[in-house]
Amino acid sequence: MTFLHRRRLAPLALAATAAVALAACSSGGDTGAEADGGGPEKPDLTIAINPSSQFAPMYHGIETGIFEEEGLELEIVPQTDVAAIVSGVASGEYDFGFATVVHVITAASNGIPIRAVTTIEGQIQADDEGTVTIAAEDSGITDFADLAGKRLGVIGLSSHNTLTTWELAERAGVDPASIELVQLPFGQMAAALENGDVDAAVMQWPFAQDALDAGGMPLGYNNREIFEDTATTFINTSQQFIDQNPNTVQAFSDAMVASIEAANEDPDAARESLVSGMGMSEEEAQSARWNIGGDPHLNITAFERTQDLLVKFGDESEAAAVEDLDVATLVWPGALEE
Numbered sequence: 001m002t003f004l005h006r007r008r009l010a011p012l013a014l015a016a017t018a019a020v021a022l023a024a025c026s027s028g029g030d031t032g033a034e035a036d037g038g039g040p041e042k043p044d045l046t047i048a049i050n051p052s053s054q055f056a057p058m059y060h061g062i063e064t065g066i067f068e069e070e071g072l073e074l075e076i077v078p079q080t081d082v083a084a085i086v087s088g089v090a091s092g093e094y095d096f097g098f099a100t101v102v103h104v105i106t107a108a109s110n111g112i113p114i115r116a117v118t119t120i121e122g123q124i125q126a127d128d129e130g131t132v133t134i135a136a137e138d139s140g141i142t143d144f145a146d147l148a149g150k151r152l153g154v155i156g157l158s159s160h161n162t163l164t165t166w167e168l169a170e171r172a173g174v175d176p177a178s179i180e181l182v183q184l185p186f187g188q189m190a191a192a193l194e195n196g197d198v199d200a201a202v203m204q205w206p207f208a209q210d211a212l213d214a215g216g217m218p219l220g221y222n223n224r225e226i227f228e229d230t231a232t233t234f235i236n237t238s239q240q241f242i243d244q245n246p247n248t249v250q251a252f253s254d255a256m257v258a259s260i261e262a263a264n265e266d267p268d269a270a271r272e273s274l275v276s277g278m279g280m281s282e283e284e285a286q287s288a289r290w291n292i293g294g295d296p297h298l299n300i301t302a303f304e305r306t307q308d309l310l311v312k313f314g315d316e317s318e319a320a321a322v323e324d325l326d327v328a329t330l331v332w333p334g335a336l337e338e
Contacts, residue, residue, distance in 0.1 A: 122294020
């Protein structure tokens with residue numbers, strides 16, 4: 001089954017030209033320089049994110065001074081196009097940026113070397129409610145087996161959410177190629193469901209709450225079905241940035257680990273940080289969900305599973321490029337669980 005075509009990865013491929021010099025100096029096996037215990041080389045950082053409740057730990061860390069204690073000040077740049085975030089990280093426009101495990105692997109297969117340096121919410125728990133597929137109230141869809149021939153709203157045509165839905169649909173006996181993908185920002189998905197523009201959508205919070213309030217039917221929580229006990233969403237940087245700023249990377253990683261642990265201990269306070277951090281209403285913040293309780297460190301499991309899925313659903317050339325990757329090199333060693 002081969003329908004994850006390279007044309008869907010075009011935005012990532014466009015970044016390859018900007019990243020040629022970076023790739024030339026960072027394509028070897030060494031994935032990280034060691035910090036020397038000093039302060040951050042670059043204390044003022046630009047971080048690009050695709051806004052959702054998953055970033056509650058980071059905003060909580062900012063609000064409670066965790067990043068400040070590490071000598072860091074963050075400028076958060078909202079960006080709904082993850083391919084643009086990857087491009088920006090590779091070119092140096094952003095110091096760090098959000099991307100899923102799918103984006104990190106496909107970027108590498110397109111010659112764009114970025115490294116995962118921290119999770120954003122920890123390893124996925126058995127009760128994770130972060131990513132959810134929701135069907136429209138009048139769609140007649142009650143589970144993944146009903147998605148054949150339906151229109152599915154996704155954040156990106158080659159996104160992690162698309163890949164997990166294909167896998168869950170296939171497990172339910174559906175040919176994933178029969179699902180029509182419609183690319184939409186998370187914030188537009190609830191309205192698209194209600195208006196009949198799509199039949200189902202793969203959503204994040206707080207946007208999922210709007211869809212449920214309108215009568216949407218939750219089909220399942222994608223990540224916990226496939227990626228329990230591993231992390232799929234990361235903050236990433238370039239190998240060049242790691243080489244030039246090892247203390248900064250260590251400080252940022254330490255701050256994220258501490259922020260995730262603090263949010264696990266006091267999720268209500270983490271929810272409240274979304275009001276000032278992301279501009280949510282109090283009601284939206286209170287309904288925010290993410291992977292509370294997860295181990296804040298990375299492991300390689302998600303990279304290995306995703307590599308298998310990309311080979312499974314990719315066309316011949318894309319599958320070959322992904323299959324040849326040593327995915328262990330796509331993670332900064334300091335991010336791995338202790």
